[in-house]
Amino acid sequence: MNKKLVFRMLGTILVIEAICMLPAFIIGWAHGDERRDVLALLLSALICLVVGLPMHLLEKPQTSNLRAKEGFMIVTLSWMVMSLFGALPFMLSGFIPNFFDAFFESVSGFTTTGATVLTADQFEGVMPFGIGFWRAFTHWIGGMGVLVLSLALLPKLTGRSAHLVRAESPGPSLSKIAPKMTDSSKILYIVYSALTLMEFISLMLCGLSPYDAALHAVSNAGTGGFSNHAASIAYYDSPAVEIVITVFMTLFSINLALYYSIVTGRWRDFTKSEELKWFLCMFGGSALLIACIIAAPAHGGNFGDALRHSFFNVATTMSTTGFTIDAYTTDLWPIAARAIILCLMFCGACVGSTAGGMKTMRIALLLKQSKREIGRTFNPRRVQRVRFEGRGIDETMLHQVAVFAFVYVLLVLLGGLLISFEGKFDLIDNFTASLTCVSNIGPCFGAGASGFSEFGSFSKAVMSILMLAGRLELFPILAFFHRDAWRKI
């Protein structure tokens, strides 16, 4: 393995992370945070720089060509390193002193999960502005991927960047929107930033303070879910804010490349997208169903309120954001509505968005494949190709998708099992906690509904790995534990 290249890339990632800490530092400084909190951010940025810059400058690899193995190792290691260094501000400021807690919070940020170890009394008036913004900003960085960002910023970084992007961006296949990877990354980041800005302005118009608007915009853009209020969006108690957030959660669930095709005048790509249709059908269908179920018991028959709440909750689950307005996990909701939400927790949103989960495309492919296999029982000789987005899908890809789905479920079960060993909570609590981590959603049923602070350190470590695995779509993290990853070749 080309170790020098891996080190060099890790150095680059750290330098970028250092730069990303600066907005939080400035915001903290401008809002007059405590001295220690401001210095913690500055010091963390300096540490990243001191460690990263020599690695970036001194390691001169003989060849910058990446092989598949190096690509995957770089992606896995950089996400681990990034999360590790991202935990520094929490620990140095003393806001989250425990290492496991701080690491969990940082991983939860970068993987856009949004599960927090903070307790309700750590929010209002206690959370420093800078640290709070950094927490949300990790969502923004992690949403599109830091390696994609590094490719957008440093075009000549490496050859054969396809391996990097393939491992980092969600979806079963790599799709470029411009011939050059750098241009492709740039376009995606521009679309991403533009949408974030739009949300920022919309939230400002709803009467939020600039700090709150910016924080929720970056948090929503990465489909993360960290908020600076313990009650999340419910704090504002404003239908307008809820609707804006719902709309943007939905927008960020859609493949960002599709927005680019709208901008370039190719409306057809947008309207003909099969995945988008599947997503919208699933989204609309479950939201309407839930609205019907909850209208009577939770909203006293007010269908408009029920609709708003059901759309918000379906959006927050499918986009894997994890903002909350009412605890759907409590007994207020009928069990049927909660069951629908539980099912949606597996799905996630579209390929090429910032959302987590299994992705609509995979779900659609699995359904089509299942239909084909069922049809084959009567007609064993029938040859039938699965089609998606108007073209035939390769059997290898179907195979990969099926294995992915199996491993996904396996990981959720395994995670739930490991968490259960601590023996603190109920079955449903443990398994949904595991699921919410793998799917990068945030809230879960039962104990974790308001936060993960009560889970033990072991569970937090397990969940940190689950979140990373979920964000990188399982295989990069699992391959990291494969013995071939540590062979010298």
Added chain:
Amino acid sequence: MRILIVGAGKVGKTLAENLTNEAHDVVIIDNDEDVLHRCEDLYDVMVVEGNGANAQTLIDAGAAHADILIAATAGDEINMLCCLIGKRLGAKYCIARIRDPKYNESLTLLQHELGIDLAVNPERATALEINKLLRFPFASNIESFAKGLIEMVEFRAQPKDPVTGCMLRDVPTRLPGLPRVLFAAVERGGQVSIPTGDFTIQAGDRVYVAGDQIAITNFFRYMGRDTHPVKNVMILGGGRISYYLARMITPLGMHVTMIEIDPDKATLLSEDLPHVNVLLGDGTNQELLEQEGLQNMDAFITLCNRDEENLMTGLYASTQGVPKVIVKNNRVNYADVINRMGLDTIISPRQITGAYILRYVRARIGGHGTKVEKLYRLIDGKAEALEFIAREGEKYIGVPLKDLKMRENTLVAVIARRGKVIVPFGNDHIESGDSVIIITCEAGLGDLNEVIRT
């Protein structure tokens, strides 16, 4: 520039590699998904699956705003159709690979209608290259510039050569009779350098010298190399390259013996090439080669389909004392190994075709400075020789070369002015209208202003 490559075969991939290195936007169209996946991994390109002769596929790939479309699929007809459709969709320039001699004849009629701006025939281009080598057998590689005024010739330095072990600065004093040529580039142990005055040539180096034809011929005569023309040629394999080559060199008075293993093909060849001695047999058989007089041949050319057969037979011929052995090898990654074995004239059709198309692409690069007229890739593409025509009004005109700041690893090799060849020294300068030949280790230079910074 946005460049569409249809067909990710050998030539398509070579082009993709070179063009992405030069930071062009490249889109590859092919109907084999596996090949596309591999391309996507190796090169920074966008891939589109589909038939390149299908209008929708070309639209998806963005043919409408493509600057150049290169059709390099296996089928000539598909390539023509690609160009026809591509041109209609708005591609600015279309290049097609057309290898069937029959089509080549009708192409003069149809080229415009089909929208083909450049038709490339890899086999014919390769044959032309071999033809050139046979005319200068002392060289392992020849490139001509400035309409043939300047030749750049590659040779391998031998221990007994007078220039070996001599510092280049001392060459004029120590070897007074040596014709004045320029030492343009040297490859040693896989590393290419552009020699300066304190460079010493060692035995085994691959050296490029440049100068006018007479100076070059005299140079090799002085070095004691055989400059007699080739009379007897043996060609192994009766494929298209062999066919073109035989047609080119028999009129020059060379006697060709061609060995082909397939009876039908051999019969056809004997019909088409009445002056060639076509033999039916296995050319890798040493006994057969000896009986057909391998030892008396001036040149031996292996053009079989399998690289390994070509290499082994070529090696055998060179041990038998054939002075000029030319080996076809399509897998470029072998080049280093083969060179170490002592075979120095290796021909790779995909590289020749790639370089040919690349030369055309470079000349189409937008911009208003001094554009590349010709481009030659030296030493397996590790260095390039570029020809520019100096234009009126540019900053470098009239400035003595020693006052010009040159890019690193770059050298003004030769200047051709009104039919005269100048091997320039520090006091010489460039005039407008001059053909300037630059040697560089950097790829992707497209403008003389990038090379020279005043």
